[in-house]
Amino acid sequence: MEVIILTGMSGSGKSVVADYLEDMGFFCVDNIPPQILVNLVRTFMHGQGGEGYGIKQLAFVIDVRSAEFFSGLEEALNELDELEIRCRVIFLDAKDEVLVSRYRQTRRNHPMGSNLPLSKAIAAERMLLAPILERADDYIDSSSFTLPQMRDYIYNLVGKYESIEQRLSILITSFGFKYGIPEDCDLIEDVRFVPNPYYDEELRELNGLDPAVRTKVLDNAVTQGYLQRLLDLLLYLMPHYVNEGKVRLTIGMGCTGGRHRSVAIAKALGERLREANLRVVVVHRDIGRDLLSQN
Numbered sequence: 001m002e003v004i005i006l007t008g009m010s011g012s013g014k015s016v017v018a019d020y021l022e023d024m025g026f027f028c029v030d031n032i033p034p035q036i037l038v039n040l041v042r043t044f045m046h047g048q049g050g051e052g053y054g055i056k057q058l059a060f061v062i063d064v065r066s067a068e069f070f071s072g073l074e075e076a077l078n079e080l081d082e083l084e085i086r087c088r089v090i091f092l093d094a095k096d097e098v099l100v101s102r103y104r105q106t107r108r109n110h111p112m113g114s115n116l117p118l119s120k121a122i123a124a125e126r127m128l129l130a131p132i133l134e135r136a137d138d139y140i141d142s143s144s145f146t147l148p149q150m151r152d153y154i155y156n157l158v159g160k161y162e163s164i165e166q167r168l169s170i171l172i173t174s175f176g177f178k179y180g181i182p183e184d185c186d187l188i189e190d191v192r193f194v195p196n197p198y199y200d201e202e203l204r205e206l207n208g209l210d211p212a213v214r215t216k217v218l219d220n221a222v223t224q225g226y227l228q229r230l231l232d233l234l235l236y237l238m239p240h241y242v243n244e245g246k247v248r249l250t251i252g253m254g255c256t257g258g259r260h261r262s263v264a265i266a267k268a269l270g271e272r273l274r275e276a277n278l279r280v281v282v283v284h285r286d287i288g289r290d291l292l293s294q295n
Contacts, residue, residue: 001041001044001045001056001058001085001086002026002056002057002058002086002088003041003058003059003060003080003085003086003087003088004021004026004057004058004059004060004087004088004089004090004158005059005060005062005073005077005087005088005089005090006018006021006059006060006061006062006090006092007061007062007063007073007089007090007091007092007129007132007136008063008090008091008092008093008129008140009092009093009094009099009122009125009126009129010063010065010099010110010111010112010125011094011099011102011103011110012092012093012094012099012140012142013092013094013142013145013150014061014063014092015030015061016147016150017090017092017140017150017154018030018059018061020150020151020154020155021059021154021158022059023167023247024057024154024155024158024159024167025057026057026058026059027044027055027057027058027059028058028059028060028061029058029059029060029061030061031061031062031063031065032060032061032062033072034062034072034073034075034076035072035076037060037062037072037073037076037080038076038079038080038083040058040060041058041080041083041085042083044058045085063111064111064112064125064128064129065111073132074131074135077089077135088137088138089132089135089136089137089138090136090137090138090140090157091129091132091133091136091138091139091140092140092142093133093139093140093141093142094141094142094143095141095143096119096122096123098142098143099122100118100119100122103118104118110122110125111125112124112125112128138157140153140157147245148243148245151245155167163277164239164242164243165235165238165239165242165276165278166277166278166279167242167247168238168241168242168246168247168248168249168278168279169247169248169249169279169281170248170249170250170251170273170278170279170280170281171248171249171250171251171280171281171282171283172250172251172253172266172269172270172280172281172282172283173185173250173251173252173253173266173282173283173284173285174208174253174254174255174258174262174263174265174266174267174282174283174284174285174286174287175252175253175254175258175262175285175286176254176255176257176258176259176262176285176286176289177190177192177254177255177256177258178256178257178258179257179258179285179286179289181252181254182250182252182285184250185250185251185252186246186249186250186251187249187250187251187252188251188252188254189230189251189252189253189254189265190254190255191223191226191253191254191255191261191262191265192254192255192256192261193222193226194217194220194222194223194226194255194261194265195216195220196255196256196260196261197213197216197217197260197261198256198257198259198260200216203216203260206260207259207260207263207284207287208259208260208261208262208263208264208265208266208267208284208287209263209264209267209284209287213260213263213264214264214267214268217260217261217264217265218264218265218268223265226265227265227268227269227272230269231269231272231273231276234251234273235276238278251269253265253266253269257286257289258284258285258286258287258289259286259287259289262284263284263287266282266284267282269282270282
């Protein structure tokens with residue numbers, strides 16, 4: 001179980017960082033009272049009936065909005081230590097003038113109270129947070145960070161990715177054009193130029209996962225040339241997608257009925273992307289459609 005406590009000054013960017021952690025696979029809970037922190041961790045560790053929930057990465061945003069902040073958080077961290085759960089405390093900060101500017105832009109009240117001048121509210125919060133700052137494992141001054149820079153910093157600090165491309169989760173969906181184009185695709189590939197195995201009576205009732213169909217589709221020189229060019233294009237684009245902020249890329253691979261060609265090619269593309277050490281899931285939307293309609 002990996003647990004991150006995200007805390008720090010109001011206006012320092014905790015909500016933005018929480019979004020990045022969520023993109024990285026963390027289950028994030030914002031503004032949680034520290035008193036229930038340990039019970040939540042135990043719940044995710046053991047689950048109902050001892051089966052667990054399959055969630056191994058947790059991130060909790062805890063700050064001065066939470067009731068009884070210090071006494072509850074210090075006790076919770078000590079209990080997690082006793083459970084031998086590694087809890088990483090990340091403290092976000094920014095210069096006073098930057099915090100003042102951000103609050104003036106958003107026109108929101110400071111959580112220390114709207115009856116205090118903003119500069120005094122920030123000073124009071126600093127005093128309140130000082131003991132937690134001493135406990136922090138990581139300190140981030142967000143004063144000069146742009147959003148892309150903050151994203152890259154958090155990925156480098158917390159992530160376990162060997163390359164920038166691994167930040168991207170890739171979903172390849174095979175489909176049949178006769179059943180409609182998937183609505184959520186970023187890229188649509190039309191592979192109806194490949195000879196259709198449907199017209200081979202020995203292959204008609206099979207699908208693109210069967211070796212005979214895969215051989216028929218993939219041994220075609222045009223298919224091989226297409227796959228290599230598509231792979232080269234995707235490997236070129238992926239770091240640019242990541243730099244733009246994309247965390248999920250969905251590719252639709254379509255043929256007429258979504259049973260033979262698109263299935264075989266989607267599977268082959270997924271295998272090649274995995275060989276490039278990328279995170280890929282392949283699904284086949286229409287592989288089980290009525291054979292009578294596959295023509």
